[in-house]
Amino acid sequence: MITLTDVHKAFGANRVLQGVNLTIQSGSSMVIIGGSGTGKSVLLKCILGLVRPDSGTITLDGQDVTKTDRDAFLARFGMLFQGGALFDSLRVWENVAFRLLRGPKALPKPEARELAIEKLRRVGLKPEVADLYPAELSGGMQKRVGLARAIAASPEIIFFDEPTTGLDPIMAGVINELIREIVTEMGATAMTITHDMSSVRAIADNVAMLHGGVIRWTGPVSEMDATSDAYVQQFIHGRADGPIESVR
Amino acid sequence: MIAKALAALGRPVLLAIAAVGRVTLFAGAILGHILRPPFYLRELGACLLQIGWYSLPVVGLTAIFTGGALALQIYAGGARFNAEAVVPSIVAIGMTRELGPVLGGLMVAARVASSIAAEIGTMKVTEQIDALVTLSTNPLKYLAVPRVVAATLSMPVLVATGDAIGIMGGWLVGITRLDFNSATYLKNTVDFLEAWDVGSGLVKGAVFGFIVALMGCYHGMNSARGAQGVGAATKSAVVSASVLILAANYLLTEVFFTS
Numbered sequence: 001m002i003t004l005t006d007v008h009k010a011f012g013a014n015r016v017l018q019g020v021n022l023t024i025q026s027g028s029s030m031v032i033i034g035g036s037g038t039g040k041s042v043l044l045k046c047i048l049g050l051v052r053p054d055s056g057t058i059t060l061d062g063q064d065v066t067k068t069d070r071d072a073f074l075a076r077f078g079m080l081f082q083g084g085a086l087f088d089s090l091r092v093w094e095n096v097a098f099r100l101l102r103g104p105k106a107l108p109k110p111e112a113r114e115l116a117i118e119k120l121r122r123v124g125l126k127p128e129v130a131d132l133y134p135a136e137l138s139g140g141m142q143k144r145v146g147l148a149r150a151i152a153a154s155p156e157i158i159f160f161d162e163p164t165t166g167l168d169p170i171m172a173g174v175i176n177e178l179i180r181e182i183v184t185e186m187g188a189t190a191m192t193i194t195h196d197m198s199s200v201r202a203i204a205d206n207v208a209m210l211h212g213g214v215i216r217w218t219g220p221v222s223e224m225d226a227t228s229d230a231y232v233q234q235f236i237h238g239r240a241d242g243p244i245e246s247v248r
Numbered sequence: 249m250i251a252k253a254l255a256a257l258g259r260p261v262l263l264a265i266a267a268v269g270r271v272t273l274f275a276g277a278i279l280g281h282i283l284r285p286p287f288y289l290r291e292l293g294a295c296l297l298q299i300g301w302y303s304l305p306v307v308g309l310t311a312i313f314t315g316g317a318l319a320l321q322i323y324a325g326g327a328r329f330n331a332e333a334v335v336p337s338i339v340a341i342g343m344t345r346e347l348g349p350v351l352g353g354l355m356v357a358a359r360v361a362s363s364i365a366a367e368i369g370t371m372k373v374t375e376q377i378d379a380l381v382t383l384s385t386n387p388l389k390y391l392a393v394p395r396v397v398a399a400t401l402s403m404p405v406l407v408a409t410g411d412a413i414g415i416m417g418g419w420l421v422g423i424t425r426l427d428f429n430s431a432t433y434l435k436n437t438v439d440f441l442e443a444w445d446v447g448s449g450l451v452k453g454a455v456f457g458f459i460v461a462l463m464g465c466y467h468g469m470n471s472a473r474g475a476q477g478v479g480a481a482t483k484s485a486v487v488s489a490s491v492l493i494l495a496a497n498y499l500l501t502e503v504f505f506t507s
Contacts, residue, residue, distance in 0.1 A: 045378070048381075048382060049381075050378050050381055050382075070384075071384050074381070074382060074383075074384045075384060077382060078382075079379070079382045081375045081378065081379055082375070083374055083375060085374060085375040085376050085378065085379035086376075086379075087371075087376055087379070088371075088376075089294075098383050098385075099383045099384065102286065102383075102384070102385065103286075103384060149383075
């Protein structure tokens with residue numbers, strides 16, 4: 001279980017997170033929604049330790065994430081970045097097997113390659129893709145490779161940062177389905193940040209809305225449409241009028 | 249009025265001191281990682297190829313033209329007091345002590361510091377560096393250490409090659425344009441050249457290689473967002489590496505040759 005308590009983060013005068021409280025149950029899929037620039041990515045990076053919060057605590061299974069062994073902590077995570085963040089200089093299979101080839105539990109190269117190809121197959125890519133470089137792939141294929149890399153080491157927790165941004169609706173649907181299937185079959189805890197409502201409905205067990213630096217609303221996805229929260233209603237229906245200023 | 253002027257003077261001084269502090273800490277962190285595992289030998293090999301091998305043509309061309317021009321200049325200058333015969337020894341000493349390492353360093357700075365800063369800066373803005381962290385890999389160790397080690401090891405080799413080519417450039421001009429006897433030219437070159445002339449240049453080369461890669465990595469890692477940020481990082485890497493090479497050259501020359 002991941003618990004955030006009163007997390008604050010500012011960049012200069014810009015107070016991005018102003019006391020975030022959130023709990024993500026083990027084995028559940030939490031989707032964080034909110035407009036662009038509301039701090040969703042910062043929140044995710046705070047949990048991973050890529051950004052240090054100014055105050056507040058973040059715990060994983062009751063342990064403060066800033067005080068645990070960093071490598072052991074990160075070994076429990078997989079992450080799909082918004083742009084894929086694939087390493088240009090490495091072949092696709094080397095990207096997928098990056099973690100498997102390094103560290104104390106490193107696998108021999110042929111075994112790691114075999115496993116990478118299996119993960120590529122799991123995300124719908126043919127083995128021939130394995131020897132290409134990321135620059136030779138389309139945006140959708142890069143996302144799939146990123147997804148294969150995120151699940152390669154069978155992590156307990158997977159983060160998805162805007163998984164469908166920049167994809168056409170069909171490819172977005174494919175990625176959403178893949179995420180849902182993989183999270184369910186691995187029994188992993190998932191946290192996704194997105195402003196794509198079709199992703200929310202496809203992926204989420206629970207939804208939290210981040211606005212003004214705090215979690216404005218959180219609940220099961222089944223209750224999202226019926227909530228009376230004006231912010232959530234404006235966001236999920238994409239209305240220009242409402243409490244959220246349309247020009248930020 | 250005076251307070252304003254002092255503030256205007258003090259601000260850049262404080263910024264410069266802070267920048268020196270940040271670069272020093274960055275260099276210290278890299279040095280601290282060099283001897284600690286894990287070692288990324290494959291990355292080191294790729295960097296040796298990129299920084300060392302692929303810089304040979306530019307260093308060689310720079311050296312041959314510089315050696316030739318040096319021979320012409322010394323001959324023309326030496327003619328004023330009947331000292332044309334010193335051309336071979338001055339070309340050799342000038343190339344090995346100064347021009348080989350400095351011009352080689354500046355050419356490598358232009359070629360390598362820029363490419364390192366652009367590559368790492370792009371990795372930063374496309375979240376590849378964050379991805380490295382989430383994959384339990386220290387970006388400093390994986391990206392900066394192999395580049396700094398490769399540049400520090402390959403620059404002395406490049407300097408030695410550049411010295412040889414530069415001296416050859418002087419010899420070529422000497423025998424074809426200045427009527428020197430080939431054997432006499434080579435004998436004078438060898439007779440007056442001391443081991444420390446070459447050795448000091450190689451030490452300078454290692455220091456300049458370290459500076460080039462350090463500046464490339466530092467500015468790349470601290471690149472701001474977007475194409476403009478990466479462009480600015482690339483420019484800063486080349487400018488700072490070039491200035492530091494010239495400053496370090498002066499300091500090393502003081503240390504090596506004035507005591």
